[in-house]
Amino acid sequence: MSEGIERLSVNQWTVRSLGVPELVEACARHGIGAVGLWREPVADHGLARSAKLVRDAGLRVSSLCRAGFFNRPGWLDDNRAAIDEAATLGAACLVLVAGGLPDAGPDSGAARGVPGGGVAGSTGGGGAVREGPDVGAGGRGGGGPERWKDLAAARARAVDAIAELVPHAAGSGVRLAIEPMHPMYCADRGVLSTLAQALDVAAVHPAETVGVVIDTFHLWWDPGVVAQIARAGRERRIAGFQVSDFLLQLPADVLLGRAMMGDGVIDFGPLCRAVSSAGYAGDVEVEIFNADVWAADPDDVLARTKDRFTALIASELARQMEELDAAAGAGRDRRHGEHRPRTRAGARRRERRRRRTARHDRGGDGHR
Amino acid sequence: MSEGIERLSVNQWTVRSLGVPELVEACARHGIGAVGLWREPVADHGLARSAKLVRDAGLRVSSLCRAGFFNRPGWLDDNRAAIDEAATLGAACLVLVAGGLPDAGPDSGAARGVPGGGVAGSTGGGGAVREGPDVGAGGRGGGGPERWKDLAAARARAVDAIAELVPHAAGSGVRLAIEPMHPMYCADRGVLSTLAQALDVAAVHPAETVGVVIDTFHLWWDPGVVAQIARAGRERRIAGFQVSDFLLQLPADVLLGRAMMGDGVIDFGPLCRAVSSAGYAGDVEVEIFNADVWAADPDDVLARTKDRFTALIASELARQMEELDAAAGAGRDRRHGEHRPRTRAGARRRERRRRRTARHDRGGDGHR
Numbered sequence: 001m002s003e004g005i006e007r008l009s010v011n012q013w014t015v016r017s018l019g020v021p022e023l024v025e026a027c028a029r030h031g032i033g034a035v036g037l038w039r040e041p042v043a044d045h046g047l048a049r050s051a052k053l054v055r056d057a058g059l060r061v062s063s064l065c066r067a068g069f070f071n072r073p074g075w076l077d078d079n080r081a082a083i084d085e086a087a088t089l090g091a092a093c094l095v096l097v098a099g100g101l102p103d104a105g106p107d108s109g110a111a112r113g114v115p116g117g118g119v120a121g122s123t124g125g126g127g128a129v130r131e132g133p134d135v136g137a138g139g140r141g142g143g144g145p146e147r148w149k150d151l152a153a154a155r156a157r158a159v160d161a162i163a164e165l166v167p168h169a170a171g172s173g174v175r176l177a178i179e180p181m182h183p184m185y186c187a188d189r190g191v192l193s194t195l196a197q198a199l200d201v202a203a204v205h206p207a208e209t210v211g212v213v214i215d216t217f218h219l220w221w222d223p224g225v226v227a228q229i230a231r232a233g234r235e236r237r238i239a240g241f242q243v244s245d246f247l248l249q250l251p252a253d254v255l256l257g258r259a260m261m262g263d264g265v266i267d268f269g270p271l272c273r274a275v276s277s278a279g280y281a282g283d284v285e286v287e288i289f290n291a292d293v294w295a296a297d298p299d300d301v302l303a304r305t306k307d308r309f310t311a312l313i314a315s316e317l318a319r320q321m322e323e324l325d326a327a328a329g330a331g332r333d334r335r336h337g338e339h340r341p342r343t344r345a346g347a348r349r350r351e352r353r354r355r356r357t358a359r360h361d362r363g364g365d366g367h368r
Numbered sequence: 369m370s371e372g373i374e375r376l377s378v379n380q381w382t383v384r385s386l387g388v389p390e391l392v393e394a395c396a397r398h399g400i401g402a403v404g405l406w407r408e409p410v411a412d413h414g415l416a417r418s419a420k421l422v423r424d425a426g427l428r429v430s431s432l433c434r435a436g437f438f439n440r441p442g443w444l445d446d447n448r449a450a451i452d453e454a455a456t457l458g459a460a461c462l463v464l465v466a467g468g469l470p471d472a473g474p475d476s477g478a479a480r481g482v483p484g485g486g487v488a489g490s491t492g493g494g495g496a497v498r499e500g501p502d503v504g505a506g507g508r509g510g511g512g513p514e515r516w517k518d519l520a521a522a523r524a525r526a527v528d529a530i531a532e533l534v535p536h537a538a539g540s541g542v543r544l545a546i547e548p549m550h551p552m553y554c555a556d557r558g559v560l561s562t563l564a565q566a567l568d569v570a571a572v573h574p575a576e577t578v579g580v581v582i583d584t585f586h587l588w589w590d591p592g593v594v595a596q597i598a599r600a601g602r603e604r605r606i607a608g609f610q611v612s613d614f615l616l617q618l619p620a621d622v623l624l625g626r627a628m629m630g631d632g633v634i635d636f637g638p639l640c641r642a643v644s645s646a647g648y649a650g651d652v653e654v655e656i657f658n659a660d661v662w663a664a665d666p667d668d669v670l671a672r673t674k675d676r677f678t679a680l681i682a683s684e685l686a687r688q689m690e691e692l693d694a695a696a697g698a699g700r701d702r703r704h705g706e707h708r709p710r711t712r713a714g715a716r717r718r719e720r721r722r723r724r725t726a727r728h729d730r731g732g733d734g735h736r
Contacts, residue, residue, distance in 0.1 A: 149635035267517035
């Protein structure tokens with residue numbers, strides 16, 4: 001097996017036609033050591049049964065997707081349930097999507113006839129010159145019809161909601177992982193758009209309970225991404241690293257704008273090397289929402305995933321490791337902040353230790 | 369006429385079925401005092417004839433769209449021509465779109481079979497699990513097949529290209545206006561995504577020659593937008609302010625994701641008040657790319673544009689002015705940086721002066 005492939009984790013949504021048993025069986029056949037699970041198929045198979053199946057197969061659970069959506073009614077109960085599920089599954093983190101603008105109440109987008117309201121579902125067009133409510137009446141002066149569009153308020157709500165979840169997560173040994181999302185989803189999916197924003201939100205909480213997910217699809221454009229990945233490393237906040245490519249052109253449903261690594265526009269090298277330099281040595285999850293990938297044979301998808309992961313991701317992670325080795329060998333002291341020189345031998349030692357303890361140490365942060 | 373409507377400028381692409389003569393005639397009929405022109409219809413009617421027509425009608429030209437696209441072959445000659453056209457038209461600024469990843473040469477996206485290559489045109493899907501080039505070979509080690517995806521290099525090229533244009537622009541009395549674009553266009557349209565990035569690029573050049581365009585559609589999600597608008601004011605970089613809404617859901621062609629103000633998700637209040645506080649008292653351009661708007665009767669579009677502009681934009685600009693008046697009346701000294709207290713009477717005086725001199729003072733920066 002090519003070096004580096006042992007860090008590959010397959011997110012269940014990449015092969016979403018597979019239920020938990022089929023996914024576990026396919027991973028065994030392909031020699032894949034970790035999975036990112038989704039709550040819905042886990043519930044379909046049964047939480048306890050899923051946890052046992054995954055554990056008995058020796059698979060690591062790199063993440064449980066997903067909680068958050070703090071703009072939805074009942075979010076608190078739902079998030080607490082998700083934390084319990086993540087604990088049962090021994091997931092390395094629970095992915096939090098901040099949610100968009102509010103979709104509830106009489107002032108909601110849905111109520112005002114905006115296509116899709118606050119909850120994104122299927123694709124739609126619309127929104128031309130048309131008759132609508134009197135947008136002039138009320139304005140923003142205290143609860144007028146435009147109040148649901150208050151982005152600053154939606155961001156503040158996400159901050160408050162995460163704070164409200166922290167005690168339950170800490171008590172359950174579950175690490176919450178805030179996922180900054182591409183700005184094209186800001187209105188309906190995730191009001192936290194940059195890695196800096198996510199790190200700022202995480203910063204007031206213990207690092208073992210609140211981290212971030214770095215997703216190449218969401219963050220490749222972010223002018224601050226490399227510097228913020230380094231910051232995330234210093235602050236020990238990297239709870240997960242997800243990879244997929246960004247399609248050009250975007251499909252009609254932009255939620256499906258992801259692609260297999262190499263089929264889009266992302267230059268994975270700088271991102272992988274930054275994550276490596278930041279000290280993250282955990283699983284790297286391939287998460288692709290793409291109609292054609294979903295329509296393909298899952299075995300073909302997994303074989304291609306391994307090829308592309310080896311060529312575009314593992315190679316860059318290893319390359320950075322070699323450079324750090326060389327720097328350490330030359331006696332250069334790279335110490336700054338909480339960074340320490342990383343050597344390949346040291347990383348292998350730490351990785352072996354991490355794997356031995358991973359199942360019993362859910363609070364571990366994936367950092368070397 | 370409602371107060372504030374005098375600052376409305378209609379971007380030609382909002383009513384793109386109209387040529388220059390029809391646009392000029394429609395503005396006269398609707399009492400609209402300014403236009404944002406596009407190079408293609410200006411060329412169709414003839415540059416000198418267009419300039420004379422607009423001038424004789426007493427219309428201000430708030431911008432000429434557009435130059436830039438520094439990733440395209442022949443960009444330098446094309447940009448110099450655009451500068452000359454902006455000078456002839458007396459445009460307040462020439463809008464620069466930075467362009468995306470390179471689309472030329474054997475390593476280009478087009479050559480590698482990526483849908484759409486580096487140049488966005490029509491809509492497409494694709495990009496699933498498919499046979500492709502050996503993405504493992506070469507890697508990024510010096511000119512390999514992934515080199516065209518180097519985003520940092522594309523950004524550096526935009527910086528260099530703008531520097532190369534500055535002398536010609538300064539000599540022609542034309543102000544270049546860098547337009548940060550929504551990150552969903554980062555690959556194919558504009559590698560400068562945030563207002564901070566655009567201001568950083570502008571900062572090394574004289575403010576009268578290089579400014580920025582603040583476009584609500586592109587920037588509403590930007591976590592730093594309000595602070596950066598204030599910075600743009602302090603640094604006297606606001607060359608233009610464009611408004612349109614952001615559709616939920618996005619249409620199949622995301623280039624047409626704009627909507628009439630009020631039909632999307634943007635809360636215009638904070639953005640308008642920030643621009644007002646920053647001291648910008650120039651024209652406010654409505655620029656909408658939307659298939660349904662384009663299919664509608666242009667007179668209906670202009671009537672609706674005036675209504676929505678009054679209700680959602682002019683009202684917020686005026687509201688901020690009132691608050692500043694009140695603060696000035698209370699004797700509070702708001703002086704900080706280059707900001708001075710703005711009073712409504714003072715703004716009107718300055719605006720009259722600006723209009724008198726606008727045609728002879730193309731280097732004017734639109735600030736009070």
